[in-house]
Amino acid sequence: MQKGSCLCGSVAFTINGELSPPSACHCGQCRRQSGHYWASTATHQDNLTLNSSEPLGWFQASDTARRGFCKACGSFLFWQHKDEDTISVSMGALDQPTQLKLARHIFVADKGDYYDITDELPQRAQ
Template structure:
């Protein structure tokens, strides 16, 4: 089980169930919304429950997905594909210790030109 919240605590949640090892997304949308790469882990949407969600809002970032954030503090918390029953949860929003270790980099074909990936983890172009 993992618990987490946004910066101000108005959105708080529990992930109770399997959670995949996190990945670091380098796509342009994640970089723009988070300010750099975005690390997240995927779980089945039924594993996610909210203890507080009064300021949770969703932004339709594209025709295929939406992004969940706190409209009070601006924390970017979730990414969900419209046609899937899983949800990506920001690793940075989880309470520590998480016990999680970064597993891979995704969308590296779109990564920013201002940094290099310097670890030996697998890299997926998309």
């Protein structure tokens, strides 16, 4: 079981189930919402239980996906594709130790011009 929450603790959750190897997303939307690239893991949506969620808000970021955030502190917590039964969860929101390691970079064609990706992890343009 993995636990997590937003910065202020108003949105808390547990995950009972498998987590995917984390990705670092460099797309423009993730960079704007998180302030840099966004690292996340994914799980089946049925594995996620919201323990407290009153201030959880959802932003329809595109025709295909929505982003979950805490309306109290602004923490960007979740990303969910409308046609999938998985949900991406912010690595920064998870309690440590996570026992997970970053596995890949995605949307590197959109990465910011102010940094370089210098590790040896696989990179996908989209």
